[in-house]
Amino acid sequence: MVKFKCLMDIIEARRSIRSYKSQSIEDDKLEYILEAFRKAPSAKNLQPWKLIVVKNKKRINDLAIACNNQTFIAEAPVVIVACAKEDEAYGTMGGYMSSYPVDIAIALEHLILAATEQGLGTCWIGAFKEKLVKDLLNVPENVRVVAITPVGYPAEEGRERGRKPLSEIVCYEEYCE
Ligand SMILES: Cc1cc2nc3c(=O)[nH]c(=O)nc-3n(C[C@H](O)[C@H](O)[C@H](O)COP(=O)(O)O)c2cc1C
Numbered sequence: 001m002v003k004f005k006c007l008m009d010i011i012e013a014r015r016s017i018r019s020y021k022s023q024s025i026e027d028d029k030l031e032y033i034l035e036a037f038r039k040a041p042s043a044k045n046l047q048p049w050k051l052i053v054v055k056n057k058k059r060i061n062d063l064a065i066a067c068n069n070q071t072f073i074a075e076a077p078v079v080i081v082a083c084a085k086e087d088e089a090y091g092t093m094g095g096y097m098s099s100y101p102v103d104i105a106i107a108l109e110h111l112i113l114a115a116t117e118q119g120l121g122t123c124w125i126g127a128f129k130e131k132l133v134k135d136l137l138n139v140p141e142n143v144r145v146v147a148i149t150p151v152g153y154p155a156e157e158g159r160e161r162g163r164k165p166l167s168e169i170v171c172y173e174e175y176c177e
Pocket residue numbers: 014015016017018070123124125126127128158159161
């Protein structure tokens with residue numbers, strides 16, 4: 001079991017994993033990462049979400065196809081599909097936008113970091129055809145599919161991808177270029 005001293009260790013250990021062992025995930029680990037999702041904050045605490053946990057091999061294969069044929073997804077023993085109930089989200093965040101993509105993103109990142117802590121790999125999947133995913137999983141019309149992640153034991157370390165330096169992304173007091 002991987003041990004981490006602090007949150008930053010987990011943040012730094014997380015990588016997008018695109019190769020998985022067939023080994024299944026223990027039920028307690030799955031429950032742990034789902035709990036991490038559940039505990040996330042959301043606008044007005046509305047929690048406008050629903051997670052679909054997919055373990056059926058045929059469904060997972062079909063999901064990989066619905067994700068623009070990203071075949072590595074089909075290697076994972078579990079795929080989690082994060083959905084939003086748009087009608088239940090806060091509608092005018094900042095005066096102009098629905099909170100649901102933000103709500104889901106925060107909660108799914110909770111799940112992803114908890115998975116990293118448990119030695120599990122994930123990969124945020126944003127490239128998918130919503131209609132295909134909805135048809136496959138019987139998602140109602142008024143529910144949006146926001147993101148998908150495979151979950152499983154990594155069969156690769158994942159590549160270290162660079163990040164912009166703080167000096168490029170942080171301004172003080174007012175917006176700067
Ligand atoms: C919104 C979003 C959508 C993404 N969609 C995909 C995807 O469809 N397929 C994929 O392999 N990776 C996808 N990724 C993973 C990114 O490519 C990855 O996070 C980025 O290259 C940084 O690498 P790292 O996660 O290993 O740090 C997505 C990430 C985000 C945040």
